[in-house]
Amino acid sequence: MDNFRNRLIHLHHCRGISWKNIYHILKQDPQLTSLSNLFPYLKEHSPGYPECLSDLNSHTIHEQIRQYPSNQIHAITIFDEEYPALLKEIYQPPWVIYAKGDLSLLHSPRKLAVVGSRESTAYGERAIKYLFPKLIEKDYVIVSGLAKGIDALAHRYAIENNGRTIGVIAGGFYHLYPKETAKMAIEMMRTQLVISEYPPDTRPTRWQFPQRNRIISGLTSGTLVIEAKKKSGSLITANYALNEGREVFALPGSIFSIYSLGTNELIQQGAKMVINPEDIFEEFSF
Incomplete structure (x- = not known):
C-alpha cells in the first residue's frame, strides 16, 4: 500500500494532471503498478503531457515528497484512514489533501x-x-x-x-x-x-x-x-x-x-x- 500511496502522491504532483485523468488512470490500473505504463494514456488525454512526462520521471519531486514528514506536512490520500469521511461524499473529492497542524x-x-x-x-x-x-x-x-x-x-x-x-x-x-x-x-x-x-x-x-x-x-x-x-x-x-x-x-x-x-x-x-x-x-x- 505504501508504494501505491507514493505513486499516487507522485502522480498528483504532475503538472497538467487533472482529477479526471487520475480517475481514468486508476480505473485502468487500480494499483498504479507502473507509472511508466501511463505514458500512452497521458499523451492522448493530458494537454500538459510534456510537463507531466517530465514530472513522472522527476527525482526532484520524489525528494520533495520524501522531505514532507520532516517539514510536518502530511499527504493524505483518499484511500487513507485519516481522510475525512464527509469529504469523500462530495463531487470530485480531492485524491490527495496536504495537511499541516493538528490532524x-x-x-x-x-x-x-x-x-x-x-x-x-x-x-x-x-x-x-x-x-x-x-x-x-x-x-x-x-x-x-x-x-x-x-x-x-x-x-x-x-x-x-x-x-x-x-x-x-x-x-x-x-x-x-x-x-x-x-x-x-x-x-x-x-x-x-x-x-x-x-x-x-x-x-x-x-x-x-x-x-x-x-x-x-x-x-x-x-x-x-x-x-x-x-x-x-x-x-x-x-x-x-x-x-x-x-x-x-x-x-x-x-x-x-x-x-x-x-x-x-x-x-x-x-x-x-x-x-x-x-x-x-x-x-x-x-
Whole structure:
C-alpha cells in the first residue's frame, strides 16, 4: 500500500494532471503498478503531457515528497484512514489533501463552515463575536478559507475563544495568499490545522479559489454565510453545501447593505436564517 500511496502522491504532483485523468488512470490500473505504463494514456488525454512526462520521471519531486514528514506536512490520500469521511461524499473529492497542524481536527464530528465577504463590515464582525462563544462552547470546529474579511475574522475569533479552526487554502503551503493572512496561516499550521488539495510548491491561480470552496463546505455538516454581495465566492460555497445535502445558514442584514444582498437572497431561497447560536444547534444531532 505504501508504494501505491507514493505513486499516487507522485502522480498528483504532475503538472497538467487533472482529477479526471487520475480517475481514468486508476480505473485502468487500480494499483498504479507502473507509472511508466501511463505514458500512452497521458499523451492522448493530458494537454500538459510534456510537463507531466517530465514530472513522472522527476527525482526532484520524489525528494520533495520524501522531505514532507520532516517539514510536518502530511499527504493524505483518499484511500487513507485519516481522510475525512464527509469529504469523500462530495463531487470530485480531492485524491490527495496536504495537511499541516493538528490532524485530529479532521475527525471532529462538529465542524461548521463560516464564510463571507472579503470586505467585512462592523456588523459582520459583531455577529461573529456574538455567535462564536456558544459555538466554541459546544465544541464546533470553525472551517474557513483564510481569505481577508469574514474568513480571517472567523479564524481569529475561534482562536480567541479558545476554540479550534481549520483553514483551507488555494495553492500550496509554500506560496500563501493573500499576504494579509499569511502570518495567521503560519500560526494555524502550528496550533490549529491548514489544508490544501494542491502540493506545497503550487502557486495559487484564480480558478483554484472557487474550487477550494467545495472543500470548505465538504468538510462540514453545515455552512454559515455571514455577509455576501449578490455575486460572491461565499454563495459558491453555499451552493456546494446545498448540492451535497448539507445545511446552509445565513445571517440576515439590512436591505440597504450590498454586503447583505447575498445572505438575504439565500434566506429567500430556503437557507435557515440565523439570529442566535441556537438556530444552528437545533439543526444538528451529533
